[in-house]
Amino acid sequence: MKTNTSGKKGISIGCFVVGALLLVVALWLDFLATNGQDFLLTANFNLSMHRGAMLIIGAILILVGLYIFPTETHHRNIINFIFLFPLLFTFFVTVIIPLILGIGYSFTDWDGLRINNVVGLDNYIRAFQSKEFLYSTLLTALFVIVNMVVVNVVAFLLALLCSTKLKAVGFFRASYFLPNLIGGIVLGYIWQFAFSKVLVNYTAALFDYPYSILSDTKMAFMAIIIVYVWQYAGYIMLIYTTGLNTVPREVIEAAAIDGANAIDTLFRIKLPMIASTTTICLFLTLTNAFKMFDVNLALTGGNGSVPDFLGSKLTNGTEMLALNIYSTAINRNDYSLGQAKAVIFFIILAAVSILQVKVTSRNEVEM
């Protein structure tokens, strides 16, 4: 029995060591040696081409080593860890590691290919000095505020409509929700056509304005809001509809017996009862409006003239933060500056989201 245990222990430790080694080599190949040809061991076997397999096999060997390790006390913990591992591993690979790398890149002069120097806070200073970035930040804040109000109001009204006993209510619900199923890029181009080819005929006839509203900065901004509300209100409507359906019938009936009219019922019964739904909806619209990208890109590409902003002429009159980050990195080929802006974006978004959850959760009614 004793030899069996020690044998198992040996195999376990062996697996663990080999696995860890494979993992380290694979990660090293991935981060430090992107040049494939350096690890051409034989004519047809290139070590770095197999780093993915090495990573996976290494991880499995470690898990096997852990599993067969003969222990009574830690057995349950080990099993728990093994079951959690796939999720944690994925989370680390797709979220945590890129986040850390991204923050790291923002302190260098990374150009998408290589790092020549560590430049400290230089990129952050450049980002804050950039009037375009400042403008995009303010514009995004304005967009978020307007959208939080408009999307929620429109969505709530649609939800009221869709929770009545109208005929064909299912059809309405489906058709309001439908725009949300179309991708933002496609939607942007469809609306661009509508604004530039169709609406322009009416503006020309009615206001003697022969150009598309997309060619005027302020009106293009309104156009983005219209498209965004059209796309997003249906989604938020569904959540409100669900919320409204959870309001207990007895409460409404009791209110009716007490003589409450429809308006009273709405403001004094329904709205307080669905406060938690409102929290969710406000939170969703806030973060999503902040991350506005695809409709912005397809509809105006961020263009628009601003004759005077802090003494400079700007040409990115409709460019939100996310698009500004994208165009900094991709169109202007300034990857490290884009990365620094992205980190600032992340901090703003995280702070605002935490704040809002704290504030609105106080108003929730315990059911």
Next chain:
Amino acid sequence: MKKQLAMALAVAMAASVVLAGCGTTESTSSGGSDSSSSSSSSSSDGGSGGGASLQLLNGKPEIDAQMQDLATKYAEETGNTIEVMTIGGNETASSKLKELKQAGEMPDIFVAEANQFANWQGELADLSGEQWTEDTDVEYVDDEMGTIGFPYMVEAHGLAYNADLLEKAGVDPASLTSPAAYKAAFEKIDGMKDDLGITAVVGWCAEASNLGWSSGTHVFGHYLDAGLDPTDSTYIDMLNDGGTLDESRFTAFGEFIGLLNQYSDPQLLVDGTYDDQVLGFASGKYVFVTQGSWIGATLTGDDSDAYAAAGNFKCGFAPFAFEDGINTILDEPTSYWTVYKDGDVDAAKAFLQWCSEDTAQQIFVEDMGFVSPYNDCSYTATDPFAGAVTEWLGAGKHSSYHTFFKKDGLQDVTSVVFQEYAKGDIASAADFYTEMQKVTTDYYAQ
């Protein structure tokens, strides 16, 4: 029992990790062939380091099908395979390349514009001494990196015109070498609109979001180069030194753009699309259009019905004569193929040499409609602009395309100013200069 169950679950989980792992590795390695159209010559184990198959990243989606033919032909003639990946638009090709580089899956040959070479410092193979360099004058040579750009085509940009309509209107295109001549010609044609059956004299579109590359890169390029010797880099040097524009030259250029604004189709000018613009020209609705030789392929391709209905008219180029005596068009390769140093350099060199020779040149010229940069090329394209380009080149009346040396992304800001001017928010050529100078200085200061 419980232990066996736990064991079974653990095995299942481990297996799922393995399978998931395989899934990702497979999909990354075939990612390249996903984005390219299926090619008969593509080998499935793309880039396994064996050097069995070359990879080429093409940045021109409009020639993807012909590139696949080229690959097939290459395999037939030499037995070597080449896999063509196509990425739309050069901006995305350059960011796609960065991804591929990070993943260690660089293609052996890839597309690059002149101002992108600097990104690849130390990563490109020097191609000097290759046979084909003897046969062309427009290969890209860098002071430090050597010969790094293989020219696969020459594209030209000027004020493209419909020769049949000009003849009908009695305007001699050879006379269009001064702003006054243009003004007179535009006035004359504008007065004959109904007789000629045209909508507007010029199809000029300054829409910034989708056509910014046209105004901000190509039309702007005439300010930098029109009328100058190909080696003259005065204005691009000025621009790259803090975004400075020459006041008198740019104001004259602005006057000329003002003339285009005045005589362009108002439906097209501020918010038209590329398709409208080219179709309008193909249907004979515009006498002039501000696009380059690449629209020839559209005229004989997508818009061939409209082009035939308009009588398959002859096409030519007139110079952007914003100052007296300007008499050149811009023609140079707008992008190059370059060879990755750590790829299969010898095979890549062999392929490029083959591309400069007879069989491949036939495909480049006759199927893709390119003007060949190679002196011994015996093919003439059926492309409506090919004759005109050859004529300008032959007469030595051509300038360089220094617009591709401006700072990355500058067209995004300049095109907005072009649009403002077109819309009338900027009233005069002098203001056009002032506003443009503001945005270029700011852009270079960043």
